[in-house]
Amino acid sequence: xxxxxxxxxxxxxxxxxxxxxxxxxxxxxxxxxxxxxxxxxxxxxxxxxxxxxxxxxxxxxxxxxxxxxxxxxxxxxxxxxxxxxxxxxxxxxxxxxxxxxxxxxxxxxxxxxxxxxxxxxxxxxxxxxxxxxx
Amino acid sequence: xxxxxxxxxxxxxxxxxxxxxxxxxxxxxxxxxxxxxxxxxxxxxxxxxxxxxxxxxx
Numbered sequence: 001x002x003x004x005x006x007x008x009x010x011x012x013x014x015x016x017x018x019x020x021x022x023x024x025x026x027x028x029x030x031x032x033x034x035x036x037x038x039x040x041x042x043x044x045x046x047x048x049x050x051x052x053x054x055x056x057x058x059x060x061x062x063x064x065x066x067x068x069x070x071x072x073x074x075x076x077x078x079x080x081x082x083x084x085x086x087x088x089x090x091x092x093x094x095x096x097x098x099x100x101x102x103x104x105x106x107x108x109x110x111x112x113x114x115x116x117x118x119x120x121x122x123x124x125x126x127x128x129x130x131x132x133x134x
Numbered sequence: 135x136x137x138x139x140x141x142x143x144x145x146x147x148x149x150x151x152x153x154x155x156x157x158x159x160x161x162x163x164x165x166x167x168x169x170x171x172x173x174x175x176x177x178x179x180x181x182x183x184x185x186x187x188x189x190x191x192x
Contacts, residue, residue: 040156047152054145106142113146117153124157134160 017129024125026083028052028118031125044121052085052114060107061096062086081115081122147176 024031029044063075079086096104127133155169 043152043156047149051145051149102139103142106139110142110146113150117150120153120157 017126020125020129021122024122025081025118028083028085028114028121030083031122032128035125035128037128048082048114048117048121049085051110051117052082055107055110055114056089056094058107058110059096059099059101059104060109060111061098061104062090062094062111063108075112078112078115081118082111083118086111086115143176143180147173147180151176 020031020034023034027033027045028048029041029046032038032041032044034041062079063072065076066072096107099105124133151169151173154172155165159165159168
């Protein structure tokens with residue numbers, strides 16, 4: 001009986017991470033919130049969300065997937081890692097052009113790094129889900 | 135929007151430090167200390183790099 005319960009719990013633990021990975025990607029801190037780590041999740045959401053919104057406010061541009069241009073393509077992947085923030089911005093028509101202004105350059109970096117930081121959050125949420133962290 | 139490059143660097147360092155601290159450490163105390171440490175390092179390195187570039191430019 002104890003072995004069967006442990007097996008079921010193990011299977012449930014093995015199945016859950018896929019959902020958590022998607023939630024964590026879509027919403028920065030979402031993976032933590034999903035697992036009831038309210039403080040950490042809220043802190044990550046506010047931090048990464050702020051960075052993303054500041055990037056938009058500074059007029060940063062999103063990278064575009066460009067065959068043959070690895071910098072642009074990797075930058076696009078980085079932007080994509082922001083999940084719903086990026087998708088919503090694109091859906092709502094945000095499309096800043098390339099600008100010589102320093103603020104816009106910072107904005108572009110803020111947008112990119114917000115996505116990259118979310119990758120760390122996704123990995124942390126996964127570690128919590130599989131029991132490597134509490 | 136930004137008053138200076140330094141302001142942007144401060145904001146960047148603050149956000150990155152928070153994320154590093156939350157995802158790397160296990161207890162709240164460790165997270166706070168590590169976050170402050172990383173933030174301080176960001177400031178030291180960015181200011182140091184700025185001075186190095188200044189003297190290279192001269």
